Amino acid sequence: MKLKTSDKVSNVPFQAEKVVRVDLGMRSYEIAVEPGLLPTVGSRLAGLTRGRKVGIVTDTHVASRYLTGLRRSLSREGLEPVAIILPPGERSKTLRTAGTVLDVLARHKFDRQSMLVALGGGVVGDITGFAAAIYLRGIPFVQIPTTLVAQVDSSVGGKTGVDHRLGKNLIGAFHQPRAVFIDPDTLRTLPRREWVAGLAEVIKYGIIADEAMFSSLERTMPALLKLDLSAVVPVIVRSCEIKAQIVVEDERETDRRRTLNYGHTIGHALESLGGYRGLIHGEAVGIGLVQEASVASFMGLCGEDVVNRITSLVRLAGLADQMGPVSLPSLWEAMLHDKKAVAGQVIGVWPVRIGETVIKPVDKKVFGDWYKKRVKHTKGLRARNQRSIL
Ligand SMILES: NC(=O)c1ccc[n+]([C@@H]2O[C@H](COP(=O)([O-])OP(=O)(O)OC[C@H]3O[C@@H](n4cnc5c(N)ncnc54)[C@H](O)[C@@H]3O)[C@@H](O)[C@H]2O)c1
Numbered sequence: 001m002k003l004k005t006s007d008k009v010s011n012v013p014f015q016a017e018k019v020v021r022v023d024l025g026m027r028s029y030e031i032a033v034e035p036g037l038l039p040t041v042g043s044r045l046a047g048l049t050r051g052r053k054v055g056i057v058t059d060t061h062v063a064s065r066y067l068t069g070l071r072r073s074l075s076r077e078g079l080e081p082v083a084i085i086l087p088p089g090e091r092s093k094t095l096r097t098a099g100t101v102l103d104v105l106a107r108h109k110f111d112r113q114s115m116l117v118a119l120g121g122g123v124v125g126d127i128t129g130f131a132a133a134i135y136l137r138g139i140p141f142v143q144i145p146t147t148l149v150a151q152v153d154s155s156v157g158g159k160t161g162v163d164h165r166l167g168k169n170l171i172g173a174f175h176q177p178r179a180v181f182i183d184p185d186t187l188r189t190l191p192r193r194e195w196v197a198g199l200a201e202v203i204k205y206g207i208i209a210d211e212a213m214f215s216s217l218e219r220t221m222p223a224l225l226k227l228d229l230s231a232v233v234p235v236i237v238r239s240c241e242i243k244a245q246i247v248v249e250d251e252r253e254t255d256r257r258r259t260l261n262y263g264h265t266i267g268h269a270l271e272s273l274g275g276y277r278g279l280i281h282g283e284a285v286g287i288g289l290v291q292e293a294s295v296a297s298f299m300g301l302c303g304e305d306v307v308n309r310i311t312s313l314v315r316l317a318g319l320a321d322q323m324g325p326v327s328l329p330s331l332w333e334a335m336l337h338d339k340k341a342v343a344g345q346v347i348g349v350w351p352v353r354i355g356e357t358v359i360k361p362v363d364k365k366v367f368g369d370w371y372k373k374r375v376k377h378t379k380g381l382r383a384r385n386q387r388s389i390l
């Protein structure tokens, strides 16, 4: 199984685009990255679907900007779009919302040749993929990610699902999309907070897999923060390449894929402890990247130089690096809901150097000792680099 990235002139008359292939045998698909791609989605989809009905799942923010254009592009190809517009944000990522999507599919008599399209961020993508995984025991879907988090991470790899009161993404299924269509131009309308949050997942790739990418981010962060597309597009492509490679190696997360969860053991705990009202996903991951590196150093797995480099880059991106006021017992309890946890043991992904991680359990006592010695809570600070937490 290999990963291939190529400059490809597609068989329809579009400009050159970057294509990353996710090689999963029968379930292989391509990730196309090209500014201005959105209006071409209709003809691309027409070549992928056997049916005519296409359910476009999106949220109110994204619908107001991109739904009309997408509908038009689909209708031009003789497809029959049905829009399903959800309330935006993490608090929508529930079984109830997934149920709403399923209701619409059933009412419109979607069949196994019908297709779902996720037009939006990771919340829309995760819900849509989950609905596609369980409706009629599985129908095809396509991802059109419109946030940085979704373009570099959530649209690729087939993790779909919804949150539970007790933990993030506790309910879900693996279901790969048929294609991922990334139009970086859509990032221009993204609120700044969402843009910055997405940088946490990008930094994650450098830490887990690519020291050269990490070093390049240290240089190009100012251009990324200005949304300079000449800096942004290579970062999206490299992120997709790394994620595709890892997913191809370990689709069902039995081993290597767990590294994609670096920063999420603490990050997800902070999100769920905040009732999905405080930190957004990327912000929580940004804190997780720094705090989990600090735990790794406390456990003797990496040097302080690694923690310092990660902290500096996270701060340079404008992300918070410290936790808000969260007690040790509640943090530990929330971490036990992590999907990597086994038999009451928290298993973490720890950096050993930039570009390499190790997967190991962390002892409750060691974690407690680290917490008492190292955790400096921010108290609802709103200042740059110290955005409030819970
Ligand atoms: N499945 C995976 O592998 C995976 C990976 C990473 C994250 N996730 C999940 O993704 C979710 C976070 O995704 P997210 O950060 O994209 O958040 P999100 O989907 O909530 O989107 C963030 C906000 O941006 C708005 N928005 C989206 N695109 C826009 C655009 N182009 N212009 C203007 N506004 C726009 C949305 O309406 C929303 O208000 C979390 O639930 C996380 O667990 C999943």
Ligand SMILES: O=C(O)C(=O)C[C@@H](O)[C@H](O)[C@H](O)COP(=O)(O)O
Binding pocket: 153, 157, 159, 168, 169, 201, 253, 257, 260, 261, 264, 339
């Ligand atoms: O694709 C993966 O694998 C990841 O872990 C990517 C993460 O960035 C993402 O947040 C994912 O949804 C976390 O999954 P979970 O299994 O820890 O809920």
Ligand SMILES: [Zn+2]
Binding pocket: 153, 201, 264, 281, 285
């Ligand atoms: Zn994530």
